[in-house]
Amino acid sequence: MRIALIEPDLRHAKLVGQLIFAGGHVCQHFTASTPFLSRAADEFFDLLITESWAGDHSAEDVIARARAILPSLPVIVLMSAPRESQIVAALHAGADDCVSKPVSGPELLARVDALLRRAGLRRPPNRRRDVIGGYAFDAAQLGVTFRDQTVTLTPKEFRFARLLFNNLSRPVSRAHILETVWACRRDVRSRTVDTHASRVRTKLQLRPEHGYCLTPLYGYGYQLDALPPEVAAEAA
16 A cells, blocks of 8 residues: 655654555655645555644644545544644544554554555545556556656566556565565576566666666665656756
8 A cells, every 4th residue: 555654754754664664555755745745636645644743734734635635535643742632633634543653663553554444445446547756557558657658568567667666765675576576486587587677667768867767786676766856857
């Protein structure tokens, strides 16, 4: 599941992100609500976790704005030493749950899983595309649309590409790639993985001048990074 995290505190955000990743989910971190709302206009998120002060707006305001874009979006609000009045205000504003900071790993993941189980009934059943970083993935057609063009991938290339984009700026191990793309077939040659990575790079134009860099990590796997606009402009 794709989870958005709005947390101005970078140290706490790193902790929450690691917990979410350990729970098998993808975490997209934002330091304020404005960039999150901009991204939510184009991409689907299964859950929002936000600090009570989201860097630029209160959680109560963020919930209303987020639900205007994603009407059924579940929301967890993080609070430091919350008073009863704060919890009541957040719940009245539409929060589904409130969690005290710093978070406890088992408790947070249990609350996340509980909300996602209920939210599974709300996710639009006819949603065919997920948009990540300007790339729209159509699972039904195995197509990826970007910069006004659409390319068709093989099933393995599609799974490989989705895995990389779901883990932007994070290393993906060969073991994880084999498990996701080749269903745990350990007999797949290293050259086969490298060939598929090369094809994904070429077909999706994952080059610095287009804002992306797909890097092989010697002895480990691959990492896809989104480059800052100024770096992409310099490369172009």
